[in-house]
Amino acid sequence: MKDLLTIADLGADGIHEIMHAADSFAEVCQRPIPKVPALRGKTIASMFFEDSTRTRTSFETAAKRLSADVMNFSASSSSVNKGESLRDTVETIEAMGVDAIIVRHRSSGAPQQISRWANASVINAGDGWHAHPTQSLLDVYTIREEGRSFEGLRIAIVGDISHSRVARSNIEAFTLLGAEVTLVAPPTLLPPYVETLGAKVSHDIDTVLANTDVLYLLRMQNERMDQALVPSLGEYHRAFGLTPDRARKLADSALIMHPGPMNRGIEISPEVVDDPRVRVLNQVTNGVIVRMAVLYLVLSTAGADRSDA
Amino acid sequence: MSFFIHGGSIVGPKGVERADVLVTGSSIVAVGLDLPVPNSARHIDASGQIVMPGLVDLHAHLREPGNEEAETIETGARGAALGGYTAVIAMPNTDPTTDSPSIVRDVLAIAEGTLCEIVPSAAMTVGREGTLLTPMGELAAMGVRIFTDDGRGVQDPALMRSIMEYATGLEAITGGAPVVLAQHCEVEALSSGGHMHEGEWSTRLGMAGQPAEAETLMMIRDIALARRTGARIHFQHVSTAEGVEIIRAAKAEGLAITAEATTHHFTLTDAVCSSYNPVFKVHPPLRTDADVAALRLGLADGTIDCIATDHAPHEPHTKEFPFDQAPAGMLGLESALALALTELDLPIERIVELMSTRPAEIAGINDRHGNPVETGQRANLTIVDPNAEWTVAGAAMASRSHNTPYEGRTVRGKVQYTFLEGELTVEQGKATR
Numbered sequence: 081m082k083d084l085l086t087i088a089d090l091g092a093d094g095i096h097e098i099m100h101a102a103d104s105f106a107e108v109c110q111r112p113i114p115k116v117p118a119l120r121g122k123t124i125a126s127m128f129f130e131d132s133t134r135t136r137t138s139f140e141t142a143a144k145r146l147s148a149d150v151m152n153f154s155a156s157s158s159s160v161n162k163g164e165s166l167r168d169t170v171e172t173i174e175a176m177g178v179d180a181i182i183v184r185h186r187s188s189g190a191p192q193q194i195s196r197w198a199n200a201s202v203i204n205a206g207d208g209w210h211a212h213p214t215q216s217l218l219d220v221y222t223i224r225e226e227g228r229s230f231e232g233l234r235i236a237i238v239g240d241i242s243h244s245r246v247a248r249s250n251i252e253a254f255t256l257l258g259a260e261v262t263l264v265a266p267p268t269l270l271p272p273y274v275e276t277l278g279a280k281v282s283h284d285i286d287t288v289l290a291n292t293d294v295l296y297l298l299r300m301q302n303e304r305m306d307q308a309l310v311p312s313l314g315e316y317h318r319a320f321g322l323t324p325d326r327a328r329k330l331a332d333s334a335l336i337m338h339p340g341p342m343n344r345g346i347e348i349s350p351e352v353v354d355d356p357r358v359r360v361l362n363q364v365t366n367g368v369i370v371r372m373a374v375l376y377l378v379l380s381t382a383g384a385d386r387s388d389a
Numbered sequence: 390m391s392f393f394i395h396g397g398s399i400v401g402p403k404g405v406e407r408a409d410v411l412v413t414g415s416s417i418v419a420v421g422l423d424l425p426v427p428n429s430a431r432h433i434d435a436s437g438q439i440v441m442p443g444l445v446d447l448h449a450h451l452r453e454p455g456n457e458e459a460e461t462i463e464t465g466a467r468g469a470a471l472g473g474y475t476a477v478i479a480m481p482n483t484d485p486t487t488d489s490p491s492i493v494r495d496v497l498a499i500a501e502g503t504l505c506e507i508v509p510s511a512a513m514t515v516g517r518e519g520t521l522l523t524p525m526g527e528l529a530a531m532g533v534r535i536f537t538d539d540g541r542g543v544q545d546p547a548l549m550r551s552i553m554e555y556a557t558g559l560e561a562i563t564g565g566a567p568v569v570l571a572q573h574c575e576v577e578a579l580s581s582g583g584h585m586h587e588g589e590w591s592t593r594l595g596m597a598g599q600p601a602e603a604e605t606l607m608m609i610r611d612i613a614l615a616r617r618t619g620a621r622i623h624f625q626h627v628s629t630a631e632g633v634e635i636i637r638a639a640k641a642e643g644l645a646i647t648a649e650a651t652t653h654h655f656t657l658t659d660a661v662c663s664s665y666n667p668v669f670k671v672h673p674p675l676r677t678d679a680d681v682a683a684l685r686l687g688l689a690d691g692t693i694d695c696i697a698t699d700h701a702p703h704e705p706h707t708k709e710f711p712f713d714q715a716p717a718g719m720l721g722l723e724s725a726l727a728l729a730l731t732e733l734d735l736p737i738e739r740i741v742e743l744m745s746t747r748p749a750e751i752a753g754i755n756d757r758h759g760n761p762v763e764t765g766q767r768a769n770l771t772i773v774d775p776n777a778e779w780t781v782a783g784a785a786m787a788s789r790s791h792n793t794p795y796e797g798r799t800v801r802g803k804v805q806y807t808f809l810e811g812e813l814t815v816e817q818g819k820a821t822r
Binding site for chain 2: 165166168185187188190197207208209210211271273274276
């Protein structure tokens with residue numbers, strides 16, 4: 081695996097390989113000194129063309145626990161604002177000598193483009209509305225950690241599917257592993273031709289809850305009202321939010337997940353945030369573990385891949 | 390200077406037939422077999438090749454004045470000649486906009502002596518800003534026949550109505566020659582923020598799309614206004630199946646509507662955007678297999694009048710931005726004929742209608758372009774080897790830019806010679822200067 085760009089590129093086998101590696105790193109993270117020399121001497125550039133404190137911190141923590149050196153690049157303080165092309169920016173960073181580039185970009189497809197220009201491995205940390213594969217991997221890890229089998233698992237993803245890279249990657253990951261995915265949203269927050277994504281669709285969360293093993297809530301953005309996609313956040317909350325009443329319809333064994341940061345009172349009522357079925361902090365913890373696995377697998381095999389080319 | 394073009398098949402008034410052609414000065418002086426050939430005539434061996442009227446492109450961006458790093462009139466004209474063109478209508482989205490007689494004069498002066506006749510079009514609205522009329526009367530008086538805000542459709546229906554009404558009065562100035570309003574059909578309220586066709590692929594790729602209705606709604610509006618005003622409307626780069634259907638109905642009704650389809654819209658689909666390579670970004674966007682099929686049918690049955698290139702050079706580094714930030718547009722002049730011959734299952738006579746006869750008529754330059762190969766016509770000619778295969782390579786093109794979407798594709802049909810007013814502009818596949 082030279083790059084990690086999308087879940088589809090990985091396939092089910094690739095997901096399993098990463099899960100297996102993540103199990104070992106979970107053990108590392110339990111140690112008093114949670115650090116191993118696996119990537120000592122490797123340099124990783126963290127290129128965030130879009131702000132993201134959480135994903136960036138998670139990746140950097142993962143890299144440091146593997147003893148890699150991390151080079152920071154943020155678009156706001158760079159020549160990107162001076163009209164430099166993406167290719168020039170990437171080639172400049174690569175010329176400093178990096179083994180892997182972690183990319184977050186607001187434009188869909190930017191990591192794919194970068195992977196064509198860079199010799200270094202490229203890891204997609206989220207691109208536009210397109211993909212966020214490490215989020216999906218940590219979500220898969222979190223569900224798997226509960227001892228759940230994905231075969232036939234009923235997962236409902238609720239919220240703004242249209243503008244969500246998390247939704248696209250999770251639909252890919254969950255369906256690849258055999259889960260039944262239902263997307264729950266008003267039609268305005270579903271992309272056109274949504275059926276091509278391979279999931280079922282519902283506009284009514286209340287009929288879905290009782291038959292759901294994992295309820296996955298997406299973050300609702302304020303700007304969707306300005307675009308007249310929903311009338312108000314209040315109406316969204318009343319129609320699609322996880323209220324205490326709705327939480328009661330969920331099975332005791334169900335899991336409630338969210339990629340963060342949560343909008344309390346919008347996609348989830350404040351009272352439900354502390355429900356024992358909520359796994360949000362486990363997701364964050366597992367994010368570091370899974371990203372360690374990804375960095376390790378990409379950087380320990382990339383050299384071999386390149387010599388084949 | 391005389392040229393004796395022998396051994397080829399001509400596309401003449403009676404269709405394709407074996408005939409030799411004698412060119413003297415700027416005219417075709419004889420067509421037939423066993424022609425008496427003056428000793429001084431230069432022999433051009435056209436065996437196995439087709440001698441056709443020079444191609445006419447209704448839609449090319451030559452970037453001069455204003456963006457000479459991407460293309461100049463000289464390099465664009467050279468590329469056009471290599472593609473078999475003898476006339477190209479230059480789009481007015483230059484910098485400054487071609488919206489006044491002085492800029493039109495500049496374009497004509499720069500185009501003097503290049504390898505292709507460059508026919509300027511002019512904007513319908515000042516600066517293509519969609520608010521004020523350009524001096525269409527003055528422009529028409531100096532010979533401008535096509536008005537367009539290409540790259541932007543006129544969004545305001547009241548303004549479009551006014552442009553149409555005003556244009557119908559200009560035939561008094563042009564001596565009855567038609568004035569054509571070429572519309573870029575795009576309702577921006579529906580398309581803005583979109584970077585590719587709105588469809589299955591945009592959903593999978595997580596990209597904002599431009600729905601087909603952005604094109605068709607403006608077509609429906611303009612047809613309604615044309616019905617009222619009697620203006621001559623030409624729909625540029627039709628890209629949707631619904632659009633083809635709308636034009637078919639308007640023509641059946643007898644309205645003076647014409648339409649073009651670009652090479653890329655009938656050869657490529659939105660699936661190519663899955664590489665996120667901005668070389669495939671274009672407006673209107675590449676659409677679906679069903680749209681491609683409808684365009685091909687429209688080209689075959691006459692619903693679509695002509696093939697245009699929408700040749701849109703962009704400097705290489707501008708296509709090295711993310712897809713949503715890169716400029717839209719792709720090269721076309723040097724590959725259009727080969728793609729038409731390779732991809733369209735149409736007789737050569739129909740290809741000539743689509744790429745020469747009809748565009749010359751629409752542009753009002755059919756006194757010198759787009760006529761059958763026959764005695765007495767001006768010697769604007771293209772000689773193509775219909776079976777020669779070649780591989781498209783952006784870096785090998787005459788254009789200053791390299792943004793061809795067909796990089797590496799093997800195509801059939803190579804322009805060997807192009808004559809502009811009886812002078813060779815292309816000889817054995819190479820530009821003469």
